[in-house]
Amino acid sequence: MPQLLKVRNLQTQFFARDSIVKAVDGVSFDLNEGETLALVGESGCGKSVTAMSILRLIPNPPGKIVGGEIFFQGRDLLKISEDEVRDIRGNDIAMVFQEPMTSLNPSLTIGRQISEPMEVHKGITLKKGLLRAKDLLGKVNIAAPERRIHDYPHQFSGGMRQRAMIAMGLGCNPKLIIADEPTTALDVTVQAQLLELMKNLTREYGTALILITHNLGVVARYADRVNVMYAGRIVEKGTAHEIYDDPRHPYTIGLLKSVPQLDQDVKTRLVPVRGQPPDLSKVPEGCAFYPRCDFATERCRKESPVLETVSGNHEKACWIDVK
Numbered sequence: 001m002p003q004l005l006k007v008r009n010l011q012t013q014f015f016a017r018d019s020i021v022k023a024v025d026g027v028s029f030d031l032n033e034g035e036t037l038a039l040v041g042e043s044g045c046g047k048s049v050t051a052m053s054i055l056r057l058i059p060n061p062p063g064k065i066v067g068g069e070i071f072f073q074g075r076d077l078l079k080i081s082e083d084e085v086r087d088i089r090g091n092d093i094a095m096v097f098q099e100p101m102t103s104l105n106p107s108l109t110i111g112r113q114i115s116e117p118m119e120v121h122k123g124i125t126l127k128k129g130l131l132r133a134k135d136l137l138g139k140v141n142i143a144a145p146e147r148r149i150h151d152y153p154h155q156f157s158g159g160m161r162q163r164a165m166i167a168m169g170l171g172c173n174p175k176l177i178i179a180d181e182p183t184t185a186l187d188v189t190v191q192a193q194l195l196e197l198m199k200n201l202t203r204e205y206g207t208a209l210i211l212i213t214h215n216l217g218v219v220a221r222y223a224d225r226v227n228v229m230y231a232g233r234i235v236e237k238g239t240a241h242e243i244y245d246d247p248r249h250p251y252t253i254g255l256l257k258s259v260p261q262l263d264q265d266v267k268t269r270l271v272p273v274r275g276q277p278p279d280l281s282k283v284p285e286g287c288a289f290y291p292r293c294d295f296a297t298e299r300c301r302k303e304s305p306v307l308e309t310v311s312g313n314h315e316k317a318c319w320i321d322v323k
């Protein structure tokens with residue numbers, strides 16, 4: 001499969017009067033056409049900032065991409081003009097946001113909102129756009145789409161708004177969809193249905209997908225690859241199979257025990273990862289996970305581990321050989 005996205009040593013920071021938040025601190029990963037990648041980690045580890053950096057949507061000030069490269073179809077997105085980026089956003093790369101109520105315009109009908117990116121990027125008329133919006137709403141399993149395109153966002157339920165966002169994302173036939181926690185506000189069954197739907201649609205259209213989530217359990221069966229993030233870095237990455245069946249970083253192991261899995265026995269006890277993630281404006285030296293790690297040694301306190309190969313494309317950043 002041809003390569004679609006290649007991120008190298010991405011560094012994004014936020015500048016306050018007396019501190020620098022290293023939100024993304026040297027992140028590298030690849031994604032091939034049609035693949036699904038899960039970006040997983042606790043709140044504040046830099047998942048959304050990674051996504052916003054790819055779309056060049058980091059608010060400046062206070063934020064800035066201070067280093068790295070983001071190749072999309074071979075072009076470095078950090079080197080092209082603002083006009084060129086605008087042409088890619090919502091067109092070749094679509095984003096489905098965390099909270100659809102804040103990203104949908106309350107005063108425009110769903111149909112018009114689905115039509116708009118197609119009018120802007122593909123130059124089609126509103127009339128054609130509405131026809132396609134109707135088809136897309138049908139694709140995301142919304143009943144009576146010919147009627148529903150005339151509804152306003154508040155007339156849709158939370159799950160339906162998510163579906164409308166997905167329809168909007170698909171409008172221009174993107175090469176890549178970035179779905180930032182598309183499902184947290186919804187119950188587990190609806191989450192599973194939505195992921196199933198997205199997975200089927202990406203298969204049908206050959207679209208690559210980056211799924212951003214806290215829940216390592218839920219993405220298991222949808223992702224081809226998984227990147228586990230901690231404190232602005234990727235601490236383990238591999239195929240979904242490697243991450244679920246052979247996790248090697250103590251944080252990944254902790255995360256797997258802390259999240260409900262779809263097919264898990266309801267009686268299985270969930271154990272949260274103890275402690276709190278560090279403040280990204282003062283990450284201590286050594287391994288950022290050190291204070292929370294059951295396996296930590298003196299070396300972990302002093303030296304920051306880098307990603308090393310476990311086998312094939314499976315990599316972990318940890319000094320300890322945990323199995």
Ligand SMILES: Nc1ncnc2c1ncn2[C@@H]1O[C@H](COP(=O)(O)OP(=O)(O)OP(=O)(O)O)[C@@H](O)[C@H]1O
Pocket residue numbers: 014021023041042043044045046047048049050059062063214280
């Ligand atoms: N606009 C901003 N101004 C200042 N700091 C920011 C801004 N956006 C993000 N940050 C900081 O960057 C870090 C990473 O945030 P990010 O939103 O990427 O986390 P996340 O992994 O997406 O978390 P969540 O799961 O809660 O969405 C956090 O420390 C956050 O406070």
Ligand SMILES: [Mg+2]
Pocket residue numbers: 047048049180
């Ligand atoms: Mg986020």
